[in-house]
Amino acid sequence: MATRATTPVSRAGQLEHPAQAGSVSGPPSAWDYFADRAFRGVAQGGVWVVLLLLVFILWEIGGKAWPGIREYGLGSLTSTTWDTNLNLYGFLPEIWGTLYSSFLALLIGGFFGVVMAIFLTQDFLPPRLAQVFRTIVELLAAIPSVVYGLWGLFVVVPAIRPVADWLSGHLGWIPFFSTTLSGPGLAPAALVLAIMVLPTVAAVSQDALRLVPYRVKEAAYGMGTTRWEAILRVMLPAASTGIFGALVLGFGRALGETMALAMLIGNSNQMTLSLFSPANTLAALLALNFPEAGPRQVQVLMYAALVLLAITLVVNVIGGIIMALASKDPTRK
Amino acid sequence: MSESETVVRAASGDLPSLRRSAFDRRALQSVLLSAGAWAAAIIAAIPLVSVLYMLIVRGGSRLHWSLFTELPPAGFEMGGGFGNAIVGTLVMVGIGGLLSIPVGILAAVFLAELGPDSRLAQAARFAAKTLTGLPSILAGVFAYAAVVLVTGTYSAPAGGLALAVLMVPTVVLTAEEALRRCRGSPRMRHTGWAARGARSSGRSCSPPPCRAS
Numbered sequence: 001m002a003t004r005a006t007t008p009v010s011r012a013g014q015l016e017h018p019a020q021a022g023s024v025s026g027p028p029s030a031w032d033y034f035a036d037r038a039f040r041g042v043a044q045g046g047v048w049v050v051l052l053l054l055v056f057i058l059w060e061i062g063g064k065a066w067p068g069i070r071e072y073g074l075g076s077l078t079s080t081t082w083d084t085n086l087n088l089y090g091f092l093p094e095i096w097g098t099l100y101s102s103f104l105a106l107l108i109g110g111f112f113g114v115v116m117a118i119f120l121t122q123d124f125l126p127p128r129l130a131q132v133f134r135t136i137v138e139l140l141a142a143i144p145s146v147v148y149g150l151w152g153l154f155v156v157v158p159a160i161r162p163v164a165d166w167l168s169g170h171l172g173w174i175p176f177f178s179t180t181l182s183g184p185g186l187a188p189a190a191l192v193l194a195i196m197v198l199p200t201v202a203a204v205s206q207d208a209l210r211l212v213p214y215r216v217k218e219a220a221y222g223m224g225t226t227r228w229e230a231i232l233r234v235m236l237p238a239a240s241t242g243i244f245g246a247l248v249l250g251f252g253r254a255l256g257e258t259m260a261l262a263m264l265i266g267n268s269n270q271m272t273l274s275l276f277s278p279a280n281t282l283a284a285l286l287a288l289n290f291p292e293a294g295p296r297q298v299q300v301l302m303y304a305a306l307v308l309l310a311i312t313l314v315v316n317v318i319g320g321i322i323m324a325l326a327s328k329d330p331t332r333k
Numbered sequence: 334m335s336e337s338e339t340v341v342r343a344a345s346g347d348l349p350s351l352r353r354s355a356f357d358r359r360a361l362q363s364v365l366l367s368a369g370a371w372a373a374a375i376i377a378a379i380p381l382v383s384v385l386y387m388l389i390v391r392g393g394s395r396l397h398w399s400l401f402t403e404l405p406p407a408g409f410e411m412g413g414g415f416g417n418a419i420v421g422t423l424v425m426v427g428i429g430g431l432l433s434i435p436v437g438i439l440a441a442v443f444l445a446e447l448g449p450d451s452r453l454a455q456a457a458r459f460a461a462k463t464l465t466g467l468p469s470i471l472a473g474v475f476a477y478a479a480v481v482l483v484t485g486t487y488s489a490p491a492g493g494l495a496l497a498v499l500m501v502p503t504v505v506l507t508a509e510e511a512l513r514r515c516r517g518s519p520r521m522r523h524t525g526w527a528a529r530g531a532r533s534s535g536r537s538c539s540p541p542p543c544r545a546s
Contacts, residue, residue: 040443040447042439043439043440043442043443043447044443044447044448044453045439046435046436046437046438046439046440046441046442046443047439047440047443047444047453047454047457048453048457049436049440049501050436050437050440050457050460050461050464050501050502050505051453051456051457051460053460053464053498053501054460054463054464056479057467057471057475057498060475060478060479061471061474061475061478063478064478064482111373112373112376112377115369115370115373115374116373116374116377118370119370119371119373119374124367124370124371133374133378136377136378136381137377139381140377140380140381143381143384145469147384147388148384150387151380151383151384151387154387154391155383155384155387195380198377226359226360226362226363227363227367228362228363228366228367229359229363249466252466253466255468256466256467256468256469256470256471257468258468258469258470283468283470286470286473286474287470287473290473290474290477298482301474302474302478305470305471305474308468308470308471309467309471312466312467312468312471313463313466315466316462316463316465316466317463319466320459320462320463
């Protein structure tokens with residue numbers, strides 16, 4: 001903590017020690033007090049800016065969305081037609097697409113992320129090799145969204161097409177495989193999204209696993225467990241809160257992912273369970289429609305942005321609360 | 334327990350066999366799961382390799398200095414580059430950094446040193462963590478509402494503002510972490526040398542040992 005001189009020093013007090021001009025010792029001068037106050041004030045101002053930024057974002061988007069909300073009400077949330085000619089703007093399919101694609105991505109990316117975290121923290125690798133894998137995971141997070149979108153179009157879609165064709169041909173009666181893959185669609189979007197979620201889940205899960213004291217694992221080994229019994233029955237339960245938080249934060253990240261999805265999901269206004277049909281997400285809707293939106297459409301898009309903001313805020317706040325719980329010593333219940 | 338004692342007790346039947354058998358159910362399960370973890374880690378590394386491979390194969394042949402200086406070609410023409418996009422990126426990142434870094438560092442100094450447990454600090458920390466999860470598209474929508482709709486045109490400052498919104502939480506949280514790490518001796522020493530109050534965090538925490546942000 002910063003310590004402040006507790007006894008106020010007057011100008012007169014300073015004059016009793018004339019030798020200290022230019023010296024670092026001695027009571028603070030009026031200028032020192034002023035500088036201290038000013039610095040505190042400015043720093044506090046910075047904090048207020050951060051705090052008010054969030055409020056300002058909510059207010060700004062909410063304010064611009066208000067006319068749209070008043071005009072269309074809850075109808076936009078439950079309607080599935082988007083027709084600019086008829087002035088019908090419903091974005092239920094986009095809400096569904098956002099949640100569904102994020103959920104699918106979390107299933108895949110969450111699994112690989114948690115396994116990766118176990119792999120990197122539970123002494124599977126010599127430190128150097130672990131560093132290599134850690135760097136690879138971090139680099140996955142550094143690739144721009146647009147590049148992932150291109151990669152999805154050029155690599156993922158052709159790669160999964162044979163699998164998709166076989167599945168829809170032979171198992172078409174399962175709702176998930178009921179349509180054929182015509183190019184962009186939910187499956188490639190979810191796969192790419194999974195890769196984008198993986199680094200988040202892996203990083204936060206690693207932190208959670210590292211929080212478990214090493215002696216806990218030593219104790220498990222001492223009881224005669226194998227490596228995986230120790231991991232599955234001792235380490236994972238001890239770190240479970242943090243790993244759950246990692247999954248929630250990963251979900252939050254998936255919800256807002258924009259460019260890759262706008263390129264890959266097919267932008268079709270329909271609600272479907274099928275993995276191979278095109279769909280749409282709120283973020284993609286915003287990205288693709290903003291550039292040529294008229295004033296009326298902007299209101300609706302702001303409304304959609306507000307819905308996306310609300311969803312991501314709720315998910316992230318839940319994730320934050322879970323992480324706060326997890327940062328306490330996980331072995332103490 | 335000494336080794337001979339273990340042998341004696343194992344021989345007398347007090348303990349089960351301590352020899353590890355590779356095909357014991359538990360050992361086998363462990364080996365299989367380890368193999369699975371290796372496989373998953375390698376699968377997770379494939380996308381990175383694949384992305385890099387795709388970029389090099391599809392874009393590598395066009396790699397040339399003119400790419401970074403010339404303007405994009407008109408439709409159906411070959412050649413040209415994306416110099417304007419690079420300049421644009423630099424300008425936007427510059428504006429974003431100018432807006433976000435001073436505010437972020439100051440806020441971090443407050444959070445780490447001046448009032449770490451104050452209610453204001455807790456609220457701001459919460460806000461920063463929430464902003465970390467803000468989708469980039471919403472930062473764009475915000476800048477659109479705050480700048481583009483007001484001024485009537487798309488502009489570099491609007492883009493810079495959106496970038497600043499995305500940068501602030503990272504700057505704040507990382508800088509706070511870095512400041513906290515240099516909390517102990519360098520800071521105490523500086524206070525001991527009669528650095529006063531808030532200013533000491535400005536001086537003692539900028540020297541090299543604490544430059545982690």
